[in-house]
Amino acid sequence: MKEGVKMNSETKRPEDTRVIVGMSGGVDSSVTAYLLKQAGYEVIGIFMKNWDDTDESGVCTATADYDDVIRVCNQLEIPYYAVNFEKQYWDKVFTYFLDEYKAGRTPNPDVVCNKEIKFRAFLDHAMTLGADYVATGHYANVRRENGRVQLVRGKDRNKDQTYFLNQLTEQQLERVMFPLGEIDKPRVREIAKEKNLATADKKDSTGICFIGERNFKEFLSEYLPAQPGRMVTPDGEDKGGHDGLMYYTLGQRQGLGIGGSGEPWFVLDKDLENNILVVGQGFHHPRLYSNGLIAEEVNWISGEAPAEPFACTAKMRYRQEDRGVYVKPQADGRVEVVFDEPERAVTPGQSVVFYDGEVCLGGGTIDVILKD
């Protein structure tokens, strides 16, 4: 079986193995369900309703997506259900999202959604339905070898989503299948087209799921009061007003509205105490560079926290090339990460994710940026 789903090392035959697929109404999870069905598994599709929202024409966006799930499931002749995790999502993901912005950081709700909703609430629910595995349309792989389970990068390097899965544990991964791990996105689209799946031409969702296509600033301002302040250069020169620190991310160029000559302007720092946005000229402004970081909420997928410092590679943001780093575990469970080369615009609130070759070791939330 060149393309499709690899047999797991267990003795159960596919037809006796119940796999519950988390379906969003998008092309990735549609093809996920298709590949599993092709491989002979007993497949059930479940739509997670995590957020209540209505579009301009009064249609609940989740209803429209669920309609697509229904169409695909009927094409594949598999049962489908919907479950409601709105409360869990609000409590675990959205509250975190707002808290992080309040703290002046740039949160990563996808990481928390995977940890708390998709691979906890949904996984638990699937188990009560007698599932042997849950599957999602993530571009990642699960390697089962010698009784251990590892998270491995997806074959489509451009799409690899292990970054967002860094908070999972081996216990969770034991029950997980990622059928798209061995194929690339263009091929997924192709399969959807070949099989005439109802979602074949649906465009990929972009951005944060609960914001959708809406204006990010407007969305955030519905929940958090904006506190406008001043933009100031490191030398103390006032460059005008800012709309609220939460609207800016380190290294950001767009939306500053500073005119004049010379190189473009960038966000260099956020001074939360004084509500000041520090700005400067030049993509490579030295103030944007750091040599290391402290990460908290560190998760080791194997469940075994390293006792000794070690060298590995890491990503400080999604889709970034791996960087060489040296990881120094602290007594309190946090880690200090020292970069081989200075790194630009490392952002508190984002994940730092560690890799040993193809294997994702785990990761944490960037808390403190270290400069010389």
Next chain:
Amino acid sequence: MKRAIYMDHAATAPVDREVAEAMQPYMTEMYGNPSSIHQFGRQTRKAVDDAKETMASAIGAGYNELIFTSGGTEADNLAVFSAAYSRRDQGKHLITTAIEHHAVLHAFNHLETQGFDVTYLKPDEYGIVSAKAVEEAITAETTLVSVMYGNNETGMIQPVLDIAEILNDRGILFHTDAVQALGTESFDLSASPIDYAAFSAHKINGPKGIGLLYVKEGAPVLPMFHGGEQEKKRRPGTENVPAIVGFAAAVAKVSAEKETRKSRYAALKEDMLQRFSASAVHYVVNGDQDRSLPHILNISFPGVNIEALLMNLDMDGLAVSSGSACTAGSVNPSHVLTAMTDDEAISHTGLRISFGLGNTNEDAAAAAEMIIRTVKRLQ
């Protein structure tokens, strides 16, 4: 998979074979438009009139008091909007209950946006709205009261005749959504003080897409659609002849078999209740079985995730339901149970079992065992 057991007849029921056979010729052989002047038209006009006569005698109504609609929802809407709008000069206060089907509830919600003032009466702990509660809610402005005949989730029969009596004395219009009651209850509408009553065919083994509104002689009708002369312009549109014929055939069967059906469903219900009682599962029966439609049984299983229970039962081949509202396909707490109790452990875990012609004693036993086994695992 084992043979699936269908116990969701309050949602919809299979078309009876005899009903389907009665309908068949009106699709391929007798296809004339009942309004046409030729023999083809006369043929189907007669079928529609005969069907109406059958319906009229089954529910104690006059031929002129019946309007065919596209279903129960349209019948409910037509009654509620006709009454509210035609009496709006006399008052803008309306009364209904918090346990109505959404076809009624959402019609009243809409009227609130049009300047009407609506009182939604809560039921007692058994799911019954008393005549006294209705009487107390009446104001000088009240023009319409709508209370369902039998609740679609709990099966609880409401004291509609007592209510209608009170209203009749005061000249207030009364509508009842009788969709769930048609299969087992007896009606004598012309002689009753009820002004409007809505019915639907597919709950009693008739086809989908056909409903009926009873309108007492003299009660106002404001058509929602405008077109041809059908139904005396009260509901224009070419008659759905096969469905009308099927509806009448289904009603005729109900009239002949009502008592046997009632005792059958009551026995199935009793059998399942005994099995729950003998099991170790924790459950609460919602409503009062002495005042319930016999085909509906509603039970809560505190501590059980109702979504997981329904999905597990479906995977095991048992079709039952819960709560009437769906958002993106997932179950919201039932508005009916929520109106009956503040205890979320009960209102969020209600399971509705509803019997029909095809259910056997073996089905009831198997369904009860399946539910008990799954609840034990999840509780």
